[in-house]
Amino acid sequence: MKKLINAPEAVLDDALAGIAAAHPELKVDAENKLITRGGDARPDKVALVSGGGSGHEPLHGGFVGLGMLDAACPGEVFTSPVPGQMLAAAQAVNGGSGVLFIVKNYTGDVLNFQMAAELATDEGITIETVLVDDDVAVKDSTWTAGRRGTGATVFVEKIAGALAEKGADLAAVAEMGKRVNAASRSFAVALAPCTTPAAGKPGFDLPEDEMEVGVGIHGEPGRSREKLRPAKEIVATALDAILADQPLTAGDETIVMVNGLGGTPLIELYVVFNEVAAALADKGIVIARNLVGNYVTSLDMAGVSITVCKADADMLSLWDAPVNTPALRWGV
Numbered sequence: 001m002k003k004l005i006n007a008p009e010a011v012l013d014d015a016l017a018g019i020a021a022a023h024p025e026l027k028v029d030a031e032n033k034l035i036t037r038g039g040d041a042r043p044d045k046v047a048l049v050s051g052g053g054s055g056h057e058p059l060h061g062g063f064v065g066l067g068m069l070d071a072a073c074p075g076e077v078f079t080s081p082v083p084g085q086m087l088a089a090a091q092a093v094n095g096g097s098g099v100l101f102i103v104k105n106y107t108g109d110v111l112n113f114q115m116a117a118e119l120a121t122d123e124g125i126t127i128e129t130v131l132v133d134d135d136v137a138v139k140d141s142t143w144t145a146g147r148r149g150t151g152a153t154v155f156v157e158k159i160a161g162a163l164a165e166k167g168a169d170l171a172a173v174a175e176m177g178k179r180v181n182a183a184s185r186s187f188a189v190a191l192a193p194c195t196t197p198a199a200g201k202p203g204f205d206l207p208e209d210e211m212e213v214g215v216g217i218h219g220e221p222g223r224s225r226e227k228l229r230p231a232k233e234i235v236a237t238a239l240d241a242i243l244a245d246q247p248l249t250a251g252d253e254t255i256v257m258v259n260g261l262g263g264t265p266l267i268e269l270y271v272v273f274n275e276v277a278a279a280l281a282d283k284g285i286v287i288a289r290n291l292v293g294n295y296v297t298s299l300d301m302a303g304v305s306i307t308v309c310k311a312d313a314d315m316l317s318l319w320d321a322p323v324n325t326p327a328l329r330w331g332v
Helices: 008-022 083-093 107-122 152-165 170-182 231-245 266-282 313-320
Strands: 026-029 034-037 047-054 071-077 099-104 127-132 184-192 210-213 224-227 253-260 286-293 302-310
Touching (some): 008 047, 008 071, 034 083, 047 083, 071 083, 083 099, 099 107, 099 152, 099 170, 107 127, 127 152, 152 170, 152 302, 152 313, 170 184, 170 313, 184 231, 231 302, 266 302, 286 313
Parallel strands (some): 047 071, 047 099, 253 286
Antiparallel strands (some): 034 071, 184 302, 210 224
């Protein structure tokens, strides 16, 4: 294993210190392992809190800031944060208008956020939760009951975050987050496994001429293991699965993300996006907005995920609203 770390057990602490040094506009609570916006909580604004295991950067800490999250709770690598972190986050950012928890559908995350919501409610903080479960590859997997939460998390955080920034109430912000999740589908393919610092070796074996089709963001098994094929055929497989679950018709507008899993060169992601754009154009489906890059990674895994959101006018308007975070920035 070759990694730019000091020691496996120090990775999260050292990374949080690095975030604090690189982004002085954020507040990093090293003791509670929290990343929050600078400044005081706004009394007229719903606060958004998300989190999950580290190793998926820039998710979630990279999306803390204007127009997205108010706080992120990073757990250890591929390990859910604990309820105390989430409670501390809710306490830190609640201005009195309530807190929205955005939770990826993994068993540990779901249970710990649920416990934190109960604790926060006991303290008089109003909590709503949006569960993200956009991965159409498999139902029930190593880490989850039901569908996994993946790329749509970015869409939910951006669009719900923009609505919260405009001063909408908690019920409206939660409803928008649920709408975005319901409109989004994702599918991922891995070309090479990732290596967690603690394990020191790849999480699974994958021969040079094979790919894991429908992989999860922790390296969980997908639908099948197949021979490596050209990008055009890989995209066709992913889009077939996405459109079978979320049918789109000619004229529909979408937000599309072609997301690297951590070890994929950007040039390859653009190759994939070109194939996605061509395939959707053939069906008359419009890509109204897009992201190409690393947004929901899996350490150093080579591969790609594709997320498609059937976007309405409200979603597109909120997508275009100003955002200023370490990993996403426009309109400011």
